Amino acid sequence: MGEFNMKIPNSIKLFGIIGLVCLVTLSMISAATAADPNVCRDLPTSANPGETITVTLDITLDGADKTVIEDNVPAGWNVSNPSGSGSVVDANTVSWIDVNAALGVEQLTYDVTIPGDAALGTYTFDGVFDLAVAAPGLQPIDCDTQMEVVEVVVEPSSGGSSGGSSGGGGSGATGEAYENIVKKKVKSAYVINGAKVSYKFNGKENNIDFIKFDALKNSGMIPVTIELLKDTSALVKTNPTGKVYQNMNIWVGKAGYATPNAIANPVIGFRVERSWIGANDIDESLIKLNRYHDGTWNPLPTTKVQESKDYIYFEAKTPGFSPFAITGETTSVGSEDQTISDEEIADIDANPLTKEVESLKTLYKGETRTKYADAKTSTNHIIMLLSFATIIGFMGYIKRDDISKYLKKK
Structure with missing residues (x-):
């Protein structure tokens, strides 16, 4: 029996090679773009002896199929009120462990009370997590690892709590209604003359990304306080124009610090969620950061700087710090010219x-x-x-042509 030899055409071989290369490339892209499970700790920059703070753990769940999270607070500090199910508190450690199931939430929190006799200084948090069978075992919890215990002296307010005086506003006794505050975030940085100072913020509820300025003098440790608000600040008299995405108060230093004598070129970075933009039909170019100053809302020069899967990021230049609001507007071409008041409609109806x-x-x-x-x-x-006339005419033209040909033959 003859040997069977099947020759594969070169074109088929080429298509096979191309297909294999495409499959390998797609696999590499998928592996590169998939987010690994992660835990990011969010700490206040500083707190007082005897104060209770809230620690937030923001969790990336992509690829998670089990739960092992353990966070350790400084020795002698008291842990309480851990969120989520299955939590265990043991001395200065809080943990969530379930080796058979992924965590069902994207954020965990717990409270920590600092001892009243705690020494002033820097304290360290350390913890580990393991959220996926395929991951390389226990990994350190990311983001914030340290905070300062400081002695805070609150100065009495000089009367102008809105931050309108002295051109810059400040912190001190802000005067914001306690029930209007969703969350308060504080970061501190050591400020020296000539430095470009930057405060980086994170957390799911907070949409302020960073605050930057140039230092014009040596000021030591300067805190930045962000008060995230449920509604328009209690320090203002009117609502801003447009659809409000988030209200907040921002204070830099103590009352009267953030003036042109101390800082220059202040910039606020913020983000807006894409789902909010789409749901409210917001025009990206009309998203602004607004500052309340001297009794009015002032839209700040705002620039789009980058995008991610879920957020669009902006920067706004501000002359000072006080109540702020992130707003957006829809695009309605000619809507102002077409608007008719109730009184005008009544006049039209009454017209003979x-x-x-x-x-x-x-x-x-x-x-x-x-x-x-x-x-x-x-x-x-x-x-x-x-149509009928056209058809008859066309047929007559054909007949005439045939007759002419016949006569020529004759």
Whole structure:
């Protein structure tokens, strides 16, 4: 029996190689773009002895199929009120462990009370997590690892709590209604003359990304306080224009610190969620950070700087710090010219000419429809006659041509 030899055409070989390369490339892209499970700790920058703070763990769940999270607070500090199910508190450690199931939430929190006799200084948090079987075992919890215990001296307010005086505003006793505050975030940085100072913020509820400025003098440790608000700040008298995404108060240093004598070129970075933009039909170019100052809301020069899967990021230049609001607006071409007030509508209805037009419309409504139908029928008849005439003419032209040819032959 002859040997069977099947030769594969070169074109098929080429398509096979191309297909294999595409599959390998897609696999590499998928592996590169998939987010690994992660835990990011969010700490306040500083707190007082005896104060209770809230620690937030933001969790990336992509690829998670088990739960092992353990966070350790400084020795002697008291842990309480851990969120989520299955939590265990043991001395200065809080943990969530379930080796058979992924965590069902994207954020965990717990409270920590600092001892009243705690020494002033820097304290370290350390913890580990393991959220996936395929991951390389226990990994350190990311983001914030240290915070300062400081002695805070609150100065009495000089009367202007809105931050409108001295051109820059400040912290101190802000005067914000306690029930209007969703969350308060504080970060501190050591400020020296000539430094470019940056405060980086994170957390799911907070949409302020960073605050930057140039230092014009040596100021030591300067805190930045962000008060995330449920509604418009209690320190203002009017609402900002547009659809509000988030309200907040921002204070830099103590009252009267953030002035042109101390800082220059202040910039606020913030983000807006894409889902909010789409749900409210917001025009990206009309998203602004607004600052309340001297009794009015002032839109700040705002620039789009980058995008991610879920957020669009912006920067806004501000002359000072006080209540702020992130807002957006929809695009309505010609909407202002087409708007008619209730009073104008009433005037139109009362106009005798309007009533006369309505009477004529009612009187001739049936007749107009009948005439339109008759006209439509007549038009159809005319089209049919013209079509028939065209066909007859064309046939006559062909016959004439045949006769001419016949006569020429004769």
